[in-house]
Amino acid sequence: MVRSGMAFPSRFFPGAAVAVFAVAAAAAAPDRAPQASSAQSPARGALDRLSALSGEGKSAWTPEQLATMARLRDAAMKDPYAYNELRHLTENIGPRLSGSPQAQLAVEYVAAEMRTLGAEVTLEKARVPHWVRGEESAELIHWPGQAPGTTQKIVLTALGPSVATPAEGLTAEVVAVDDWKQFHALPPDAVKGKILLFNHKFDKELAAEGHGLEAYGDDVIYRALGAGAGAALGAVAVLVRSVGGADFRLPHTGQMEYSPDVARVPAAAVSAEDADLLSDLAAQGPVTLHLTLTPRTLPDAESDNVIADWPGTEHPEQVVVVSGHLDSWDLGTGAIDDGAGVVASMEAIHLLRELDIHPRRTIRVVAWMSEEEGSQGAAAYMADHANEMASHIAAIESDLGADHPTGIYYAGKAALGPWLQPLAQVLSAIGAETLTAAPETGADIEGLTEKAVPSFAPIQDSRFYFNYHHTAADTLDKVNPQHLNENAAVLAVLAYALADSPEPAPR
Numbered sequence: 333m334v335r336s337g338m339a340f341p342s343r344f345f346p347g348a349a350v351a352v353f354a355v356a357a358a359a360a361a362p363d364r365a366p367q368a369s370s371a372q373s374p375a376r377g378a379l380d381r382l383s384a385l386s387g388e389g390k391s392a393w394t395p396e397q398l399a400t401m402a403r404l405r406d407a408a409m410k411d412p413y414a415y416n417e418l419r420h421l422t423e424n425i426g427p428r429l430s431g432s433p434q435a436q437l438a439v440e441y442v443a444a445e446m447r448t449l450g451a452e453v454t455l456e457k458a459r460v461p462h463w464v465r466g467e468e469s470a471e472l473i474h475w476p477g478q479a480p481g482t483t484q485k486i487v488l489t490a491l492g493p494s495v496a497t498p499a500e501g502l503t504a505e506v507v508a509v510d511d512w513k514q515f516h517a518l519p520p521d522a523v524k525g526k527i528l529l530f531n532h533k534f535d536k537e538l539a540a541e542g543h544g545l546e547a548y549g550d551d552v553i554y555r556a557l558g559a560g561a562g563a564a565l566g567a568v569a570v571l572v573r574s575v576g577g578a579d580f581r582l583p584h585t586g587q588m589e590y591s592p593d594v595a596r597v598p599a600a601a602v603s604a605e606d607a608d609l610l611s612d613l614a615a616q617g618p619v620t621l622h623l624t625l626t627p628r629t630l631p632d633a634e635s636d637n638v639i640a641d642w643p644g645t646e647h648p649e650q651v652v653v654v655s656g657h658l659d660s661w662d663l664g665t666g667a668i669d670d671g672a673g674v675v676a677s678m679e680a681i682h683l684l685r686e687l688d689i690h691p692r693r694t695i696r697v698v699a700w701m702s703e704e705e706g707s708q709g710a711a712a713y714m715a716d717h718a719n720e721m722a723s724h725i726a727a728i729e730s731d732l733g734a735d736h737p738t739g740i741y742y743a744g745k746a747a748l749g750p751w752l753q754p755l756a757q758v759l760s761a762i763g764a765e766t767l768t769a770a771p772e773t774g775a776d777i778e779g780l781t782e783k784a785v786p787s788f789a790p791i792q793d794s795r796f797y798f799n800y801h802h803t804a805a806d807t808l809d810k811v812n813p814q815h816l817n818e819n820a821a822v823l824a825v826l827a828y829a830l831a832d833s834p835e836p837a838p839r
């Protein structure tokens with residue numbers, strides 16, 4: 333039910349195709365999830381819930397293991413570690429664009445923090461794109477009803493890896509279409525020598541109902557493929573309406589893809605308000621825009637995925653990946669996308685150390701590099717570990733922000749759902765008990781999913797995420813510390829459960 337009906341690279345999805353399974357549960361998410369009860373003995377509660385399960389099949393975990401999960405959950409809810417780490421990543425280090433000095437400092441920082449906790453840390457090399465944003469500005473210089481001698485500012489931002497306009501900018505008439513249907517109905521030569529605008533509206537109501545990823549999926553193909561489509565018809569530049577829901581005249585950047593066989597033209601996202609302005613005026617008569625973008629694509633850079641292992645006691649060679657991506661776009665500070673996923677993953681090892689828990693299998697925290705610009709870090713991991721797929725027991729990625737999690741997406745065997753049920757009961761104390769099948773769970777672990785490694789992601793409340801995603805407003809204040817802790821609790825409990833079950837998860 334990808335409603336656009338167009339083939340489209342899944343790497344443009346932050347949480348991959350879970351959109352198509354977006355659950356109504358998110359819409360019903362309480363503003364504040366119930367606090368984990370500290371009054372009731374976690375062990376007693378777990379035993380009660382376990383006995384409630386008898387008759388529905390045997391739990392994969394002992395009552396003692398379920399009690400350990402409850403301890404992890406409760407400790408996560410009280411721990412400031414993840415938020416403090418997020419503060420450092422976002423405020424002290426800042427935006428972490430692939431190839432940038434900040435991205436590399438973040439690699440060294442996360443590695444050092446994980447070493448401090450006693451994890452075995454390795455940096456695994458990856459070649460990543462090194463695109464840098466230059467100046468970006470645009471003004472209307474001619475339009476119907478214009479006061480003589482005036483211009484109007486248009487708010488936009490370059491898409492990665494856009495090429496530049498001439499340094500002095502380019503000037504051309506704007507042709508606006510709402511969607512592919514209007515685009516394909518354009519007369520021949522309609523956009524030749526012109527600036528093409530795709531003004532496809534993000535479905536804010538769909539997002540508000542809890543289906544943020546689905547709304548994103550309907551829209552992002554214009555950002556991803558618009559420049560190639562426009563250039564094929566002779567456009568000199570392509571603009572897309574920002575993919576996202578906020579109404580604060582914020583442009584949302586993101587990745588696009590040039591067609592190999594057509595000219596590369598400058599590509600930018602305009603704020604939703606300015607996309608409407610351009611469309612409305614262009615419907616009245618000729619509109620001319622002066623556009624200046626000066627990004628540069630430098631040679632690919634050497635970077636790293638950070639791999640931090642908490643070694644297993646019985647099967648150290650068997651690993652459970654817990655991950656987020658460390659790179660971010662450059663407009664904001666990458667708090668929700670995806671500093672939150674990285675620090676919630678780091679928290680898993682912090683809790684294991686604090687509580688002195690040593691599961692059978694290795695828990696491997698991975699901070700992926702360059703998810704935003706094509707998941708080159710994940711590709712390098714898949715190449716380096718190609719012969720170890722059988723020993724990858726499971727993989728988890730959190731890359732949909734840090735709002736309240738209602739449960740867990742799982743990709744793989746249908747048997748995973750019932751298998752996870754005892755764990756869902758542990759997570760019900762924080763309102764995260766929903767188990768939902770999905771074809772994929774995260775862009776960076778998609779390769780593992782394809783190799784039949786059971787994979788998982790928290791089901792985050794997606795109602796607000798795309799208001800800030802890829803904008804200058806993706807900053808620390810957008811992360812609620814309690815919700816971040818809930819996400820950390822889901823990751824820690826799930827990682828422990830996968831790493832300590834007597835038998836590996838069904839695959």
Ligand SMILES: [Zn+2]
Pocket residue numbers: 346657669670703731
């Ligand atoms: Zn992301």
